[in-house]
Amino acid sequence: MIKFENVTATYTEKVGIFNLSFHIPKGELVFLMGPTGAGKSTVLKTIYKDISISGGELFINGEDVAKIRRRHIPNFRRKIGMVFQDYRLIPDRTVFENIALPLQIEGESKKFIRDKVEEIMQKVDLEKRRSNYPSQLSGGEKQRVSIARALVKKPLVILADEPTGNLDPNVSDEILDLLEIATDSGAAVLMSTHNFPLIQPRKKRFIELNEGRLLNS
Amino acid sequence: MITKLIFLFSESFRALFRAKLPAAISSITIAIALVIFSLAYFTYVNLLGYSYKFKSKYRIEVFFQPEMELTHARDLFNTILITEGIEQGEFIDKEKAAALFTSYFHEDINEIIGENPLPMGGRFDISRDFRSAVQMQEIVRHIRRLDGVDVASFQHGVISRVDTIVENILGVSMLLGITIFIIAVILVSNTIRLIIHAKQETIETLHLLGATNAFIRFPFVVEGLIQGLLGAGFSLLILYLLRSLQTYMLEPLVKIPLVEPENLIVYNLIFGLFLALIGSYRGISKYLPK
Numbered sequence: 001m002i003k004f005e006n007v008t009a010t011y012t013e014k015v016g017i018f019n020l021s022f023h024i025p026k027g028e029l030v031f032l033m034g035p036t037g038a039g040k041s042t043v044l045k046t047i048y049k050d051i052s053i054s055g056g057e058l059f060i061n062g063e064d065v066a067k068i069r070r071r072h073i074p075n076f077r078r079k080i081g082m083v084f085q086d087y088r089l090i091p092d093r094t095v096f097e098n099i100a101l102p103l104q105i106e107g108e109s110k111k112f113i114r115d116k117v118e119e120i121m122q123k124v125d126l127e128k129r130r131s132n133y134p135s136q137l138s139g140g141e142k143q144r145v146s147i148a149r150a151l152v153k154k155p156l157v158i159l160a161d162e163p164t165g166n167l168d169p170n171v172s173d174e175i176l177d178l179l180e181i182a183t184d185s186g187a188a189v190l191m192s193t194h195n196f197p198l199i200q201p202r203k204k205r206f207i208e209l210n211e212g213r214l215l216n217s
Numbered sequence: 218m219i220t221k222l223i224f225l226f227s228e229s230f231r232a233l234f235r236a237k238l239p240a241a242i243s244s245i246t247i248a249i250a251l252v253i254f255s256l257a258y259f260t261y262v263n264l265l266g267y268s269y270k271f272k273s274k275y276r277i278e279v280f281f282q283p284e285m286e287l288t289h290a291r292d293l294f295n296t297i298l299i300t301e302g303i304e305q306g307e308f309i310d311k312e313k314a315a316a317l318f319t320s321y322f323h324e325d326i327n328e329i330i331g332e333n334p335l336p337m338g339g340r341f342d343i344s345r346d347f348r349s350a351v352q353m354q355e356i357v358r359h360i361r362r363l364d365g366v367d368v369a370s371f372q373h374g375v376i377s378r379v380d381t382i383v384e385n386i387l388g389v390s391m392l393l394g395i396t397i398f399i400i401a402v403i404l405v406s407n408t409i410r411l412i413i414h415a416k417q418e419t420i421e422t423l424h425l426l427g428a429t430n431a432f433i434r435f436p437f438v439v440e441g442l443i444q445g446l447l448g449a450g451f452s453l454l455i456l457y458l459l460r461s462l463q464t465y466m467l468e469p470l471v472k473i474p475l476v477e478p479e480n481l482i483v484y485n486l487i488f489g490l491f492l493a494l495i496g497s498y499r500g501i502s503k504y505l506p507k
Contacts, residue, residue: 048425050425070506074424074427074428074429074432075427076427077424077425077426077427078426078427080427082425082426088418088421088422088425089422090419090422091419092232092235092236101423101426102426102427104221104224105423105426105427105428105432107220107221107224108220109220110220149426
């Protein structure tokens with residue numbers, strides 16, 4: 001599903017990621033580990049094409065990311081679900097509206113959107129918060145909304161950039177549970193974190209980076 | 218597609234109601250720009266009206282040779298009448314000339330010298346497009362070349378002075394109008410840009426979720442257009458109040474016949490929408506990838 005073959009993407013000569021190769025198959029949750037500045041976010045950015053790769057090959061569901069034209073990037077991004085450390089919820093939209101957003105971008109019908117959002121809200125236990133605005137939610141709830149928004153369109157790939165970075169350990173565990181559930185539908189989930197104690201009990205595969213290079217995969 | 222459009226339109230209206238204060242600031246900025254522009258336009262139209270009114274009095278006076286027969290004089294008058302630049306004319310026969318003499322000097326020429334030596338001639342009004350010293354000079358030259366014309370003249374000095382004054386005033390007001398318009402575009406663009414700047418994070422998030430530039434731009438542009446319409450509405454209201462104030466306070470003291478431009482409402486709406494469209498388009502474009 002996600003395939004890196006000697007991928008290099010740099011900001012400056014020494015900052016970026018260098019010759020990364022790894023593969024994440026369908027339905028697997030993989031952690032991307034490393035200290036701050038290791039290149040975790042850069043890996044995710046190359047996948048959703050926020051930065052371009054300068055060497056190697058990167059395939060998402062068989063599609064060569066380097067060959068995607070600029071005007072096709074929005075379409076490509078719709079196949080990816082994204083979860084961020086700072087949640088990136090739209091402040092003037094309710095929980096329901098935030099989750100519905102990716103489907104509205106796709107131009108889905110009102111009924112389809114209502115059904116899908118209801119279904120996903122049930123899954124992440126947000127039904128009672130449907131009419132609340134982000135400012136009225138706790139950190140854990142905000143992150144659940146963010147995950148629900150990523151899952152609602154049933155993406156092939158889910159990228160989570162430090163999703164537990166602002167959360168306490170109990171809530172972080174709940175978030176990991178939700179990301180694990182996401183793999184049930186066949187999505188490949190790549191989650192970046194520097195919190196090793198959090199992921200250790202999960203016995204999942206992890207990719208370790210340091211200074212943009214692969215240490216362990 | 219229709220679902221998407223309905224969503225985008227409803228988003229535009231909702232965004233307007235969610236951010237009432239920025240929308241109000243933007244609309245008021247547009248309204249102020251339109252009021253200033255309308256006042257400049259109003260002044261321009263009135264100046265133009267007064268200059269046309271004044272220039273409508275421009276005329277050429279022609280005196281035929283004294284010994285000319287009446288039929289010949291009438292033919293010559295008609296020949297001048299069809300000259301390009303002549304709007305209409307009045308034939309002056311010997312009797313009319315004597316009457317004019319009396320009206321000017323309060324004396325009867327027949328009594329003074331026992332006969333009427335005054336020549337026949339004509340007074341000619343000038344077509345609107347030819348009311349300038351240069352063009353009138355051309356017409357006079359043409360008339361002077363006609364057989365039987367003794368004198369053809371107009372008040373060259375006064376007219377060329379008036380021409381210069383009117384041209385200067387109109388030029389300055391046109392320049393002022395253009396300057397105001399450019400300032401208004403910049404002012405409105407920057408106000409809307411500031412408002413959009415506050416939504417920068419939302420725009421980034423929409424991008425990451427796979428929204429196209431058009432999808433992101435559309436609600437902002439529609440929102441801008443609504444603000445433009447509101448701005449035009451405010452502007453017309455302010456102009457109406459100013460006009461009422463002028464009628465109430467100044468009319469009893471000085472009677473100034475003012476012309477109200479016919480299409481002021483339409484112009485306000487068009488310029489309001491135009492300003493908002495440029496403003497929101499420029500504003501949002503800054504935050505969209507090329």
